[in-house]
Amino acid sequence: MKRTFACLLMLLLLYALPVLGEVTGFPGRVCEGAPLLSISIVDTGEIDPATDDKILRADITAEDGSLSQSLLYRAVGMPIGAAGAGRMNDLNFDGYADLCLVTAAGARNVFTSFALWNPETGRFDEVYTDYPYLPEEQRFADDAEQLWLCNYNLYPESGMLDSDEADGWANRDWTFYRWEGRRLRLISVATQRDLPGDFLRERVWRLDGSCHWEQVYPAEWADSEAAISNERHDVIQSTLMGQDFPTAHTREHTALYSLDSEDSAALTTLPQSATLQVLKADCGRDGTWARVLYVPTDAPAQLTGYVRMAQLNTER
Numbered sequence: 001m002k003r004t005f006a007c008l009l010m011l012l013l014l015y016a017l018p019v020l021g022e023v024t025g026f027p028g029r030v031c032e033g034a035p036l037l038s039i040s041i042v043d044t045g046e047i048d049p050a051t052d053d054k055i056l057r058a059d060i061t062a063e064d065g066s067l068s069q070s071l072l073y074r075a076v077g078m079p080i081g082a083a084g085a086g087r088m089n090d091l092n093f094d095g096y097a098d099l100c101l102v103t104a105a106g107a108r109n110v111f112t113s114f115a116l117w118n119p120e121t122g123r124f125d126e127v128y129t130d131y132p133y134l135p136e137e138q139r140f141a142d143d144a145e146q147l148w149l150c151n152y153n154l155y156p157e158s159g160m161l162d163s164d165e166a167d168g169w170a171n172r173d174w175t176f177y178r179w180e181g182r183r184l185r186l187i188s189v190a191t192q193r194d195l196p197g198d199f200l201r202e203r204v205w206r207l208d209g210s211c212h213w214e215q216v217y218p219a220e221w222a223d224s225e226a227a228i229s230n231e232r233h234d235v236i237q238s239t240l241m242g243q244d245f246p247t248a249h250t251r252e253h254t255a256l257y258s259l260d261s262e263d264s265a266a267l268t269t270l271p272q273s274a275t276l277q278v279l280k281a282d283c284g285r286d287g288t289w290a291r292v293l294y295v296p297t298d299a300p301a302q303l304t305g306y307v308r309m310a311q312l313n314t315e316r
Contacts, residue, residue: 023041023042023043024040024041024079024080024084025040025041025059026086026087027039028088028097031095031096035064037060037061037062037088038063039058039085040061041059041085042057043057043078044057051145053075054074054075055072055073056073056078057070057071058073058101060124069123071124071126072127073127073146074103074146075103075104076103076111077104079105084105085101085102086099086101087100091152091154093156093179096117098124099114099117100112100113101127110150111150112148112150112152113127113128113146113149114127114128115127116182129144129145129146129147130144130147131145132145133189135191138205149163150163151163151164151166158178158241159178160178161184162174162176162177163175169194170193170200171194172190172192175189176188176189186207188207189203189204189205190202190204190205190239190240198219199218200217200222201214201216202236206242213304215258215304217259218259227284227287228260228284231280231283231284231291234280235279238279245278245293246277247275249274249276249313250274250276250311250312251272251311251313252272253269253272254269254307254311255267255268255269255307256270256306256307257305258305259306260286260306267303268294268303270307276292276293276294277293277294278291278292278312279292279304281314284306288308289307290307290309290312292305
C-alpha cells in the first residue's frame with residue numbers, strides 16, 4: 001500500500017509504537033443471540049519486510065468455548081486502547097458481523113482491514129487480500145496484498161462499499177467496490193490531485209469504460225461556492241456508484257465550457273443534436289447550467305464540462 005511520508009508521519013503520531021507482547025482488544029457478536037466473542041490484539045514483534053508494517057495477531061475466543069481462532073494482519077503499529085483496535089460490522093450484507101481491524105488511524109483517515117465471518121465453517125476467513133489498484137498507473141498491481149479500506153461507508157441497498165482517503169488539503173482517492181459472493185470487485189475510481197499554480201486535476205473512471213474523464217480546473221473556482229463543491233462531489237459519487245445518467249441533445253452548435261462561464265475555456269464545439277449525458281442539471285453558480293459528459297464519435301477521449309440548460313433538449 002502506498003502512503004505518502006506526511007500521511008505516514010501523522011499515522012505514526014496517532015498510532016502507538018508497538019511493545020512486544022502488548023495486548024488490547026474488544027468484544028463482539030457475529031449476530032444476535034450468538035455467543036459473545038473476545039477479540040484480543042497482540043503485538044507479535046515481527047515486521048513485514050515488504051512494507052515495514054508491524055505484524056499483529058487477532059486472537060478470537062467465544063465465551064462458550066465454541067470458537068478459538070487466531071489471525072495475522074499488517075498494521076502501522078499497535079492500536080491505542082480498545083476503541084482504536086477494531087469492531088464488528090456486517091461488511092458484505094449477509095446478516096453476520098465481520099471482523100474489522102484498524103490498521104492505522106490519523107486525524108482524517110482510519111484504515112481498516114477485515115476478515116469475513118463464514119457461517120458454513122463457523123470461523124472467520126483469513127484477513128482479506130486482493131490485488132490493489134494503482135490509480136496513477138490505472139492498473140492492478142502484480143501481487144496481492146492485504147486490503148486496507150479507508151473511512152469506508154456501506155451501501156447495503158446496492159451491495160457496495162467505498163474507500164475514501166484524503167491526503168493534504170486537496171489530494172483524494174475514492175474507490176467503490178461491489179460484492180460478488182464473498183469477493184469484492186472494484187468498479188470505479190476517482191482521484192483528485194493538487195497541481196502547481198493552484199489547480200486541481202480530477203480523474204473519474206468506471207472500470208467498465210462507460211464513464212472516464214479527466215479535467216483540470218482552478219482550485220479557487222471549485223472552492224468559490226458550496227454549489228460548485230457539492231456538484232463536484234455529487235457527480236463523482238453518482239458516477240462511481242454506477243448511476244445511469246439521463247441523455248440530452250444540443251439544440252444547435254454550442255461550446256462545451258470548462259467552467260460555468262462563457263469566459264472560461266471552450267473544450268470543444270458541440271455539433272447540433274450532439275448526444276450528451278447530463279451529469280447534473282440546473283447547476284453552476286447561477287443554476288442555469290448543465291454539467292455534461294460528451295463522447296466524441298471520432299476520438300476515445302470523454303469530455304466533461306458545462307453548457308447552458310437552454311441549449312439542450314432533454315429526454316424525460
